[in-house]
Amino acid sequence: MTLVVTEEVAVRAAIEELYLDYVDALDEDDLEAWPQLFVEDSSYRVVSRENVERGWPLATMSCDSRASMCDRVYAIRNTAMYVPRRLRHIVSALRIRSSGDAFAVTANFAVFETLPNHEPRVFSVGRYHDTVVDTADGPRFRSKLCVYDSDLIPNSLLLPL
Amino acid sequence: MTLLDQPAAGASMGVAPPRVWPAEGSTRVPYWAYTAEDVYQAERTNIFEGDSWAYVGLGAEIPNAGDYKSTFIGDIPVIVSRDRAGEVHVLRNKCAHRGVQVARLPYGNATKFECPYHQWTYRPDGRLLGVPFKNGVLGHGGMPDDFENADHGLEALQVAERHGVIFASFGHPEPLDDYLGTAMLTWFDRVFDGRPLRVLGTMKQRIPANWKLMFENIKDPYHASLLHVFLVSFGLFRADNPSSVAMDPTGRHSVLVSARRTGPVDASVAGEMASLRVLELEDKRLLDIVKEFEGPATVVMQTLWPNLIVQQQVNTLATRHIVPRGPDAFDLLWTFFGYESDDEAMTERRLRHANFMGPAGFVSLDDSEVMYLAQNGAHADDGTGSAMVEMGGRDAEDTDHMVTEAALRAFYNHYRKVMGL
Numbered sequence: 024m025t026l027v028v029t030e031e032v033a034v035r036a037a038i039e040e041l042y043l044d045y046v047d048a049l050d051e052d053d054l055e056a057w058p059q060l061f062v063e064d065s066s067y068r069v070v071s072r073e074n075v076e077r078g079w080p081l082a083t084m085s086c087d088s089r090a091s092m093c094d095r096v097y098a099i100r101n102t103a104m105y106v107p108r109r110l111r112h113i114v115s116a117l118r119i120r121s122s123g124d125a126f127a128v129t130a131n132f133a134v135f136e137t138l139p140n141h142e143p144r145v146f147s148v149g150r151y152h153d154t155v156v157d158t159a160d161g162p163r164f165r166s167k168l169c170v171y172d173s174d175l176i177p178n179s180l181l182l183p184l
Numbered sequence: 185m186t187l188l189d190q191p192a193a194g195a196s197m198g199v200a201p202p203r204v205w206p207a208e209g210s211t212r213v214p215y216w217a218y219t220a221e222d223v224y225q226a227e228r229t230n231i232f233e234g235d236s237w238a239y240v241g242l243g244a245e246i247p248n249a250g251d252y253k254s255t256f257i258g259d260i261p262v263i264v265s266r267d268r269a270g271e272v273h274v275l276r277n278k279c280a281h282r283g284v285q286v287a288r289l290p291y292g293n294a295t296k297f298e299c300p301y302h303q304w305t306y307r308p309d310g311r312l313l314g315v316p317f318k319n320g321v322l323g324h325g326g327m328p329d330d331f332e333n334a335d336h337g338l339e340a341l342q343v344a345e346r347h348g349v350i351f352a353s354f355g356h357p358e359p360l361d362d363y364l365g366t367a368m369l370t371w372f373d374r375v376f377d378g379r380p381l382r383v384l385g386t387m388k389q390r391i392p393a394n395w396k397l398m399f400e401n402i403k404d405p406y407h408a409s410l411l412h413v414f415l416v417s418f419g420l421f422r423a424d425n426p427s428s429v430a431m432d433p434t435g436r437h438s439v440l441v442s443a444r445r446t447g448p449v450d451a452s453v454a455g456e457m458a459s460l461r462v463l464e465l466e467d468k469r470l471l472d473i474v475k476e477f478e479g480p481a482t483v484v485m486q487t488l489w490p491n492l493i494v495q496q497q498v499n500t501l502a503t504r505h506i507v508p509r510g511p512d513a514f515d516l517l518w519t520f521f522g523y524e525s526d527d528e529a530m531t532e533r534r535l536r537h538a539n540f541m542g543p544a545g546f547v548s549l550d551d552s553e554v555m556y557l558a559q560n561g562a563h564a565d566d567g568t569g570s571a572m573v574e575m576g577g578r579d580a581e582d583t584d585h586m587v588t589e590a591a592l593r594a595f596y597n598h599y600r601k602v603m604g605l
Contacts, residue, residue, distance in 0.1 A: 081385025084544040090466035102413040180544035
């Protein structure tokens with residue numbers, strides 16, 4: 024039998040690879056790679072579910088451009104004072120839909136956080152609402168919206184979700 | 185009841201000894217003040233259920249008749265609602281019957297509050313409207329003959345509102361204006377000047393530290409140019425900025441005021457600020473700042489006893505509501521706002537500047553982390569140690585500079601009075 028890879032499967036594989044790169048950038052301390060997964064004119068927002076439900080525009084973390092994401096990385100690396108930690112993303116339920124010139128992608132995320140002298144804990148759970156576009160370098164994010172379920176952030180949101 | 189009423193050490197099993205503040209007074213904070221459960225319980229009674237005006241929200245969060253929100257004074261759940269006549273009521277969220285939490289949604293709209301268990305129903309002002317089966321069923325049961333609805337309402341708190349900011353009290357404090365005092369009112373009214381407010385949204389975090397450390401942090405201008413590398417690196421704050429620290433006569437409230445200074449830094453100051461190097465952002469819109477208030481102050485941070493911080497930093501405005509969760513944690517509930525009169529550009533600016541604040545804040549993240557470290561350190565104490573609070577001297581007077589901990593000493597002067605310590 025010859026395995027035929029349909030276009031749909033190829034697209035899915037490529038977009039899943041983007042999400043693997045995304046998780047690795049954040050979990051494996053390769054923060055500088057994070058903005059490069061976005062196109063130049065892009066946005067990144069972390070918003071509580073409450074704000075979304077109430078129609079309030081405030082984001083807990085927001086970047087209006089890839090340049091702004093680079094500033095966020097710079098601040099984390101060079102200006103923030105924090106207790107070191109390790110994140111671990113679990114991304115599932117990836118759903119990909121064609122949307123004009125892009126793909127609308129939703130997925131569930133769970134982020135575990137491990138601080139020194141602590142057991143790992145659930146840091147945040149929620150849903151990604153993203154748009155992904157094809158570029159010469161492969162799929163990239165044009166927008167990423169992380170909607171987190173909980174009211175309360177456990178202390179600090181140091182790294183992007 | 186104060187902590188001095190506790191039985192003497194050794195008088196019974198496992199009871200905490202009487203708490204005695206260090207002889208030096210408010211230049212010391214004993215570490216048990218941050219970690220002891222008995223202190224926390226006494227704070228609940230003396231401070232949060234006492235004669236203080238606690239912040240519970242902005243009028244703009246409950247704009248319409250019937251709107252309500254569930255929130256906390258101290259860690260005590262309350263319901264804040266607006267009745268059909270537009271008046272605001274605050275009730276202890278606890279059924280008069282068997283203590284069940286009556287309002288279980290974080291916000292909503294309702295003409296009355298009904299307890300889920302037995303459907304005892306209350307008006308927004310707390311009066312008991314109805315008790316199912318009060319008169320029994322088919323001649324059986326029912327409440328006793330001497331049961332009167334009027335005796336069994338939800339506990340209604342005193343309420344005061346100023347320029348769209350709502351306060352409530354379990355006790356009987358002086359009128360809000362007198363409680364804040366003229367010095368604090370001037371700064372309060374600078375941000376809350378009567379213009380209708382627009383809520384932009386909330387951020388909420390659970391900080392693993394004692395709630396008093398949050399007040400200390402916002403009363404402490406000394407740390408700003410040392411801990412907050414972002415502020416210094418991007419030219420937003422320097423130790424030689426023209427600044428002042430002022431308290432109200434009781435010392436319980438305070439305000440830190442600073443004006444951004446540009447131009448070269450004096451060499452003697454530059455040497456002390458380890459992080460001083462001015463950098464450029466890649467997306468410079470973050471530092472697009474518009475002067476919107478009278479006077480030169482670019483940052484004004486106000487702390488109002490017992491649970492409120494009012495923040496104005498560049499164009500990001502917020503209230504920070506402190507909700508203690510035991511001695512080792514507190515929730516910090518941020519409500520970011522603007523004015524109904526803001527244009528789209530200003531709203532966008534405020535939303536972008538919010539990146540300085542909150543649990544991910546370029547500035548405030550350092551504070552959350554350092555408070556966690558402070559609480560860890562407090563637990564490392566052998567039970568006899570104290571924090572030393574002598575920067576700027578040993579008095580609790582207003583200053584015209586930032587190199588002081590006077591506002592912390594003033595805070596503890598009042599704290600000790602209220603707590604009987």
